[in-house]
Amino acid sequence: MSDLVTIKLPDIGDISTVEVIEVLVAEGDVVAVEDSLITVESDKASMEIPSPVAGTISRLLIKVGSEVGEGADLMVVEATTEAVAAEPTTNAASDGQTDTNNSSAPASAPDNVESKSTDQSSDAHAPGHAHTNASVVDQSAIDNADFSADLVVLGAGPGGYTAAFRAADLGLSVVLIERYPDLGGVCLNVGCIPSKALLHTGQIINEAADLADHGVVFNKPEIDIDKLRSFKEKVITQLTSGLKGLAKQRKVTVVHGHGVFASANTVSVTDDNKNTQTIGFKQAIIAAGSQSVKIPGLPYDDERLMDSTGALALADIPKRLLVIGGGIIGLEMGCVYDALGTAVTVVELSDGLMPGADRDLVRPLEKRLKKRFESIFLSSKVTAIDATDAGLKVTFEGGSAPSSDTFDRVLLSVGRTPNGLNIEAGKAGVKVSERGFISVDGQQRTNVPHIFAIGDIVGQPMLAHKATHEGKTAAEVAAGMKSWFDAKTIPSVAYTDPEVAWMGLTETDAKTQGIAYEKGVFPWAASGRSLANGRNEGVTKVLYDAETGRLLGAGITGTNAGELIAEAVLALEMGADIQDIALTVHPHPTLSETLNFACEVAEGTVTDLYAPKKAPKH
Numbered sequence: 001m002s003d004l005v006t007i008k009l010p011d012i013g014d015i016s017t018v019e020v021i022e023v024l025v026a027e028g029d030v031v032a033v034e035d036s037l038i039t040v041e042s043d044k045a046s047m048e049i050p051s052p053v054a055g056t057i058s059r060l061l062i063k064v065g066s067e068v069g070e071g072a073d074l075m076v077v078e079a080t081t082e083a084v085a086a087e088p089t090t091n092a093a094s095d096g097q098t099d100t101n102n103s104s105a106p107a108s109a110p111d112n113v114e115s116k117s118t119d120q121s122s123d124a125h126a127p128g129h130a131h132t133n134a135s136v137v138d139q140s141a142i143d144n145a146d147f148s149a150d151l152v153v154l155g156a157g158p159g160g161y162t163a164a165f166r167a168a169d170l171g172l173s174v175v176l177i178e179r180y181p182d183l184g185g186v187c188l189n190v191g192c193i194p195s196k197a198l199l200h201t202g203q204i205i206n207e208a209a210d211l212a213d214h215g216v217v218f219n220k221p222e223i224d225i226d227k228l229r230s231f232k233e234k235v236i237t238q239l240t241s242g243l244k245g246l247a248k249q250r251k252v253t254v255v256h257g258h259g260v261f262a263s264a265n266t267v268s269v270t271d272d273n274k275n276t277q278t279i280g281f282k283q284a285i286i287a288a289g290s291q292s293v294k295i296p297g298l299p300y301d302d303e304r305l306m307d308s309t310g311a312l313a314l315a316d317i318p319k320r321l322l323v324i325g326g327g328i329i330g331l332e333m334g335c336v337y338d339a340l341g342t343a344v345t346v347v348e349l350s351d352g353l354m355p356g357a358d359r360d361l362v363r364p365l366e367k368r369l370k371k372r373f374e375s376i377f378l379s380s381k382v383t384a385i386d387a388t389d390a391g392l393k394v395t396f397e398g399g400s401a402p403s404s405d406t407f408d409r410v411l412l413s414v415g416r417t418p419n420g421l422n423i424e425a426g427k428a429g430v431k432v433s434e435r436g437f438i439s440v441d442g443q444q445r446t447n448v449p450h451i452f453a454i455g456d457i458v459g460q461p462m463l464a465h466k467a468t469h470e471g472k473t474a475a476e477v478a479a480g481m482k483s484w485f486d487a488k489t490i491p492s493v494a495y496t497d498p499e500v501a502w503m504g505l506t507e508t509d510a511k512t513q514g515i516a517y518e519k520g521v522f523p524w525a526a527s528g529r530s531l532a533n534g535r536n537e538g539v540t541k542v543l544y545d546a547e548t549g550r551l552l553g554a555g556i557t558g559t560n561a562g563e564l565i566a567e568a569v570l571a572l573e574m575g576a577d578i579q580d581i582a583l584t585v586h587p588h589p590t591l592s593e594t595l596n597f598a599c600e601v602a603e604g605t606v607t608d609l610y611a612p613k614k615a616p617k618h
């Protein structure tokens with residue numbers, strides 16, 4: 001059995017009319033409850049209107065360009081009785097959402113959009129709350145809040161503060177919620193910035209020592225750890241206080257406290273004094289980030305067992321440090337402590353450092369670290385750590401690791417896990433995976449269209465530059481722009497010594513996914529600049545499509561690889577082919593030439609190497 005149901009435009013808050021900018025269904029299409037039917041746009045926001053019923057589209061009553069207001073007829077759907085009956089019952093005609101064209105309409109006519117949408121959530125919800133569409137604002141929840149804004153941003157890391165600032169610049173009133181006293185999140189406070197401040201110091205120490213090979217011998221450096229720590233803190237304070245000023249200039253209201261969703265239009269924020277306030281919002285952006293993964297059963301109450309935050313605190317320079325996890329963060333911190341004089345051991349579960357990166361890129365780093373670090377144990381794991389007076393006694397299993405050894409400090413660096421399970425997202429109807437990730441579409445919308453998510457919480461790669469760009473997209477979409485996050489690649493950089501950077505297609509992925517490619521490789525041993533720098537262990541490679549010559553990916557290992565990879569990223573975004581890069585005149589002598597040369601190798605035109613090659617096909 002079926003009934004004809006006219007779907008109407010639901011309550012769109014204080015907007016009188018909106019324009020239909022997209023019709024997402026055609027007559028004859030079968031739709032399920034919550035399937036998007038049309039996209040409408042006002043000067044404030046664009047939003048998709050979901051179907052309140054399941055059935056077949058019988059007649060479209062609007063088209064692209066139609067101006068519609070609340071209650072306007074959108075389309076007629078031949079609703080399946082089962083689907084209609086399965087929905088909660090209300091007087092559909094009187095709520096301005098749906099009515100029936102059929103006098104035999106069942107008593108159990110569909111509910112309005114908002115209550116059905118929240119019923120999709122696995123969490124219980126308060127009666128009357130919750131709209132899962134930007135067009136349906138629960139004004140009473142907002143009115144009952146302590147205060148409200150167009151947009152609430154939960155979390156002030158690089159994703160969150162970027163989104164808040166961009167949205168404010170676009171005219172939205174914005175509340176930015178952060179549980180810690182300083183803005184900037186992991187990146188500024190305990191991540192990218194402090195680690196790079198210390199890595200820079202380590203790099204200079206190493207460069208000074210390496211100058212002995214050039215006939216210049218410096219004395220062994222004296223390290224004033226308190227001063228080094230203060231330098232790092234000063235850098236952080238400069239940046240975080242800068243953010244505070246930028247928020248003030250933009251009139252972004254910053255609220256400090258732990259925020260959790262109370263409904264689809266309200267967040268509760270509890271400060272350190274246990275005072276709670278409720279903030280209403282029309283739209284929200286979740287930017288709550290991630291935290292270090294913990295292996296169960298380790299003695300976390302012993303401060304000698306550190307995560308990356310503890311390692312960056314630089315309590316002392318331990319004689320012997322064990323780094324558990326040979327990924328980017330573990331190796332960066334290993335390089336810092338190594339330069340400061342610590343004997344560093346790394347234990348890694350897989351059979352190579354920096355899993356995921358191409359082996360030929362990691363090799364020069366592995367070679368240098370093998371010489372500098374005390375030990376690197378691959379295919380090995382830690383099974384227990386006992387806190388003793390002499391140090392942390394670590395038990396190993398597998399690979400070439402000893403059965404046990406004692407270290408002054410241990411850094412646990414085995415990955416990061418998203419904070420999605422700590423924000424009661426279900427109360428807003430936002431779906432969170434078991435691991436705490438939140439899925440989003442290309443506009444950063446969650447399954448609840450007026451709630452967006454960005455940064456580490458939406459998935460890999462967990463990198464600050466991904467978070468900031470996603471933040472801008474979400475803010476722009478919230479402000480009504482037709483923005484889309486469609487980056488062709490997110491570059492990855494390990495700021496180790498040497499640095500390892502890659503972007504686009506990796507050879508590892510090309511092989512596992514069966515993607516055809518050709519490559520050009522330029523060893524830095526043939527680069528005049530790298531020889532002059534005394535660091536010629538690097539390599540630059542490009543992957544490209546054999547037929548078209550189009551750049552597919554690139555990887556660089558060597559000093560400053562993190563800066564150099566940006567050119568390849570731009571080339572990929574611009575759809576460049578390797579001939580474009582090979583014919584681009586790069587300044588000499590620079591490390592940037594190595595990308596030029598790698599493309600010349602691919603083209604068969606290189607003269608700085610003897611690498612004859614048949615003429616290119618493209």
Ligand SMILES: Cc1cc2nc3c(=O)[nH]c(=O)nc-3n(C[C@H](O)[C@H](O)[C@H](O)COP(=O)(O)OP(=O)(O)OC[C@H]3O[C@@H](n4cnc5c(N)ncnc54)[C@H](O)[C@@H]3O)c2cc1C
Binds near residue numbers: 188193257290
């Ligand atoms: C040691 C280290 C080095 C790194 N180095 C680099 C690097 O060089 N380059 C790079 O690109 N990336 C680096 N990263 C990763 C980078 O820091 C993250 O990808 C980035 O910070 C993610 O930004 P985000 O905005 O998603 O979240 P975060 O930076 O994690 O910010 C989330 C914010 O939300 C707040 N928050 C969470 N829950 C709540 C709540 N319920 N209520 C209120 N506030 C809440 C948190 O306090 C935090 O301030 C590094 C990470 C670490 C740990």
